[in-house]
Structure formats: C-alpha cells, structure tokens
Amino acid sequence: MLAQATGVREDIPVAPVVAVPYEHGKAFVTDEEVMSLGTQMYNLHKWYLQMSKNKMIMFGVKFRDQDFFRGEDDFWVYFKVLHHIYRR
Numbered sequence: 001m002l003a004q005a006t007g008v009r010e011d012i013p014v015a016p017v018v019a020v021p022y023e024h025g026k027a028f029v030t031d032e033e034v035m036s037l038g039t040q041m042y043n044l045h046k047w048y049l050q051m052s053k054n055k056m057i058m059f060g061v062k063f064r065d066q067d068f069f070r071g072e073d074d075f076w077v078y079f080k081v082l083h084h085i086y087r088r
Helices: 002-006 038-054 081-086
Strands: 059-063 073-078
Touching: 038 081, 073 081
Parallel strands: none
Antiparallel strands: 059 073
C-alpha cells in the first residue's frame, strides 16, 4: 500500500502531463483538442480568443450577496490565470 501511494510500483498507469505555456492571444488548446471540448468550454475558449484580439488581458466578474453571503463585489481575472484553470 505504501509503495502504491508513493508511486514506487510500476503497475500503476501514469498519464502524461502536457504543459502548454500561456501566450496571450494564442489558443488554450490544440486544434485536435478543440473538437473534444464540451459546449461551455468551447464557448469560453472562443470568447477568450475574441477578447484577446481586442488587447484585453483580464475580465471582471461580479458576484451577488446570495452567491457568498458577503455582499456584492467584483474581482478581476487575468487570462493567464484562466489558462491555468482551463488546462487543469
């Protein structure tokens, strides 16, 4: 059990990790991966590409009191952070 938890055993399949570095205005995924995206992920990706053409580097998000029960507020999300979340 300890060997399995520490990854010493060789019979455990390990998925390869493909790190795609962030470049502003470049696609988050490859053309092949676009075909397998879900509807909302595809729409987010398409929206990001449109916004990055307009030289935007971040976008605002507003949340209401009923979302977190701490009053209304907004915060800014950088596309670089969105890329990390997206690739996760």
